[in-house]
């Protein structure tokens with residue numbers, strides 16, 4: 001059996017407004033991802049017996065009592081809650097050490113209070129990691145980071161979109177990540193001084209999955225909204241890897257119509273134009289296809305294996 005870790009980054013809507021240079025979202029939609037998307041994931045994962053990892057943005061969970069309750073229930077049900085920073089700054093990797101400690105530490109405390117146990121895993125906003133971020137995580141005893149995304153197609157598309165936005169004078173809050181990530185191993189490894197190459201660190205890096213060869217992103221954005229043929233090809237290609245770190249986003253199960261997302265964002269975020277039901281069916285089909293061949297494990301369990309034995313088993 002291969003191992004699949006399903007993770008969901010719970011980026012609040014303000015992240016998407018920021019990426020597209022749109023200012024702040026309407027107040028009533030501030031917690032729409034926790035309120036609307038999270039229960040949909042919980043229900044689907046329960047039916048498919050998936051124990052997932054939810055990467056929580058600390059400030060969002062701290063400000064929404066209903067969302068925090070739902071997260072606490074997920075933790076009781078055997079899901080893992082991981083740290084996705086406190087305010088999701090896209091420039092996290094470039095901040096000074098005190099600011100990084102603040103971002104990691106505040107989210108750490110919020111998540112520990114919700115889950116009843118301290119988080120052991122981290123995912124950086126925008127997949128951008130640095131030596132300083134790893135130092136902060138190791139000092140706190142984190143067992144793994146899962147931020148490296150060694151995908152050329154993703155990097156080039158992102159650079160293209162950001163370049164076009166700046167040409168028309170729109171300011172994105174997004175940051176083009178460290179290009180060293182493109183040369184990082186695609187499978188779990190123990191980093192060294194650099195987060196992007198093998199070494200002797202006690203902390204494990206669990207890269208977000210890309211296909212063998214072309215390193216096409218094997219993430220929700222490329223599996224849930226695009227045509228079925230794309231999904232089938234990506235899942236087929238992933239059979240060439242023994243471990244599948246399947247990263248989803250909360251917004252993957254948000255519907256523009258169903259959840260009242262303003263047209264200003266829908267116009268710029270193509271996956272919001274796909275009906276919710278269609279995306280739910282695509283994710284169901286993905287899990288159905290993986291279930292016979294994969295064991296679903298939270299990322300923390302995979303990190304344990306890699307620490308103990310040097311590989312996923």
Ligand SMILES: [Zn+2]
Pocket residue numbers: 009010011084088124125126
């Ligand atoms: Zn994020």
